[in-house]
Amino acid sequence: MKKYNKVVLAYSGGLDTSVIIPWLKENYGCEVIAVAADVGQGKELSGLEEKAIKTGASKLYIEDLKDVFAEEFIVPTIKAGAVYEGKYLLGTSFARPIIAKRLVEIAKTEGADAIAHGCTGKGNDQVRFELAIKAFAPDMAIIAPWRTWEIKSREDEIAYAEARGIPLPITKETNYSKDKNLWHLSHEGLDLEDPANEPDYNKEGFLEMSVSPENAPDKATYVTLSFEKGTPVALNDVKMKTADMIVKLNEIGGAxxxxxxxxxxxxxxxxxxxxxxxxxxxxxxxxxxxxxxxxCLDRDTQHYKEQVAVKFSELVYYGQWFTPLREALSAFVESTQQTVTGEVKLKLYKGNIIDAGVTSPYSLYSEEIATFGEDHCYNQADSEGFINLFGLPIKVKAQMELKNGLK
Incomplete structure (x- = not known):
């Protein structure tokens, strides 16, 4: 293996990175500097410095990135309406670029000659980390142990750690692969690997941010969210930072x-x-x-923006945050948000979100025009000419088919 003097490691204190510190030292003979990015994982950061040092790191950086994460990554994605494959709200995806950017900054400060991460060769995160690293340090060496080491499974990792006395927060029986941050918590592995298995949401230690819908209160909870130019600015009339609002909404929504x-x-x-x-x-x-x-959006902008949202979600999911196309799409999205200001009331009930009212000074909804009652601003007779012109291609084609006996 090529030798490195100093390696900066993306460190979480979980199974993968706990094992990677001694593995790097054993295989490269290098100094390892651990970097833990605080993107809202909470208690997972507790005791991390002592653990990193005991495992063999020379030092640990703990970087508070919560506000930047919320304002520069989460909010632009909300504004875009980006949802991967119609369901996934990209919680792990947009957390990786901000972490990788900070890794590069620390690596440059420390004079490191390589950056390491614990992403597996089967996953998306390896791409997200490495594309972001390339965006800010194109010539930096990257070490991805999962692509080279002799360890083949999480069970092997646990055995490796136990042989070296590395304390782990999991056991062979409970080692779901989890990723937690301000925005979400993901669960993979174990019984979830078979899509035929129904997740046991009542299993102790499984859900951490939420209760199962059937265990939610029988009484609905109402929330009111205020937006200015597409950015959430207040919850129930209390102004707060986006990161703080997400924490509060996690509590309310999870319950x-x-x-x-x-x-x-x-x-x-x-x-x-x-x-x-x-x-x-x-x-x-x-x-x-x-x-x-x-x-607040006109029809054509709303419909086109839905198409943009699909591409935006793919770029985020694929780790292409720091690319010209993502930046260009964000510029388009930002231009659509200039009148997305107002208040939305929602009713939360047993896993459901029910619309309960919306207001905006920039509303394009006209009750006078839309009413089923009598109005003095819409001439219904105008629709005949509109339909004749709108339907002209259909009419001409039908006439042609009749003339040629095709119909």
Missing amino acids: NGIGIIDMVENRLVGMKCRGVYETPGGTILYAAHKKLEEL
């Missing part, structure tokens, strides 16, 4: 069983995988933002 999805998704590397995601606050924000856009 009502909101935002639990079970999906088989198409990974970038070509395989299908099955996962369960908890995104209570994010699901509420998406629903509120979409409702407000119904009121």
